[in-house]
Amino acid sequence: KPEGRGVYRRVDGAVYDGEWKAGEREGRGVERYANGNGYNGEWKAGKREGRGVYRWADGAVYDGEFKAGKIEGRGVIRYASGDVYEGEWKAGLFEGHGVYRHADGDVVSGFYKHDADVGEGGRVAMQYAAGDVYEGEYNWLGLYEGRGVMRYANGYVYEGEFKADKMEGRGVYRYADSDVYDGEWKAGKREGRGVYRYPDGDVYDGEWKAGKREGRGVYRWASG
Template structure:
């Protein structure tokens, strides 16, 4: 990140570059993208416009909660694409972090649980069992 700070958080104009090649140039408020800005994905897509610090869900609903297939784009830039139940990540899904890390696997009650593969931005890959969002049991770590 290169830009202005206030009280230790990104505030004002700045440029944020991710290791995966994504770039955001624009306004920040309280450490989050907010105001006018341009987001350039590494694959060439571009969004230019207003940013607000809130989550956006696009998918199926049941009884006013996320249920079925859906994509949640979080205010911090992370994205979950997968199955939902009663408003929580449940079933199979993919979690993409703004730092380039990607987890693909099973979820239960909103956390990684069951078989999953974590691909780190640095190229390392960890295949393991997960329980309550943490590694558990046998796993394989490839550097």
Template sequence: VLKIADGDEFNGEWKDGKQDGKGVFKWADCSVYDGEWKVGKQHGKGVLKIADGSGYDGEWKDGKRNGKGVLKIADGDEFNGEWKDGKQDGKGVFKWADCSVYDGEWKVGKQHGKGVLKIA
């Protein structure tokens, strides 16, 4: 277990002085990432739970959301779909807290291409 002066903590596997393999990182604000690491960054499958109630469950690459995953935002919004470099990219469904839904294509975090928007 590595405890950092600011209250952060890492408990897991190491390689060459960096997080590598499975591990849990806890921030001082009580946010937690539990998953796979590579060369000190989130990489592979993992779950991030933010102190405000938001969270992400899915795939990571080089410390960013990458691949398939579900992002839940504390206000009730949710995105389930594909990610690239930390942004929605590919196919995905965004549900707003008011029950409006966009089901379609995304590029660099924005609706782009074919899709259907249903307003509640």
């Protein structure tokens, strides 16, 4: 059985260069995959375990702990977009306490909890540095996706569906001045069908596009 140091080339194109024990990758080693990804770190019983760095072909880099071949423990991932997550992981997903720093300067901290009902994501309660609070579902990239509630520091509240961190799907947005929009969203803007209730009693029920009334609709004035 392989023991000591050696190079192994697999038929799928992967190449391992590192230490072996009793025929398994164990110790320190580097493995490069055919898809452009690569791992440099510790191994145990043929799997990534211990401390290591995993690089994706798209530019994302994870530096931290692994267990049984998956990201688990504490670690930092830097995405190609410039976003950074630092915190706890379990089975390759955010789980536990963590801080997510967005490339645009937003910093959020909170507690992630994986939930099989929402796929490779989970539920989270996040506090932004500016005072905004998000509670709801997220995907494996840490983006808000699914159902959630965002409470803004200025008093606005959105409750509904999200996709890739933006309001998308069905949701209710309550403004601090008592305006309420209940309807469809796309890429963070009112789009589709929806009802907007103004603080003076006026109501618009109809179509929207890019955040503005557009298409067919009915506008009822409080005056009658």
